[in-house]
Amino acid sequence: MSERAVALDDATLKLGLLMESAQSHQKLAEGQLERLRIHTQDLDGVVRDEIRRTLVEELRMLSAEVARATRALQKMRGGHAVRGAVWSLAAATLCTAAPIAVARWVLPSAADVAALSAHRDELTANLHKLEQQGGRIDWRHCGESKRLCVRVDRKAPAYGDRGDYYVIEGY
16 A cells, blocks of 8 residues: 555544544533533423422511511501591590580579579669659750750740749650
8 A cells, every 4th residue: 555545544544533522522522511411401390390499488588477466556556446436535525614614604603693693683673763753854065155955845834933934855
């Protein structure tokens, strides 16, 4: 064989060995990729389980917190209802007591009303008596010297020894 054929066989042999090596490396890589894919699927399941477990745990804690908040709000609602009723009752009492207190302070008592009625009756009787005794006399100040004078009934007769008394008008 010729030198060229030996060189070609050498190169072919090297290329064949190189191809065989590349093929074995490719098979090794494919095997590793398959193991990685299987491991990834397993890992995906593990991660999903862990997320599910964490989510369930967090939801349980949230549910417990919501239950505590609900109980606290129910206690507060009960307390506020009682407190609201007490405030409403206090306001109603104050709104009722204030006018009653003002009325008792400002308005006269029954005894005062009776005394005032009796005083009014007495004053009415005195006024009637005064009218009968000259209370309706028309008094004036007359002239430049402002002398006291009364209106007299000119149609009535004069009285007295000298006829110097006259009947006052209206009597």
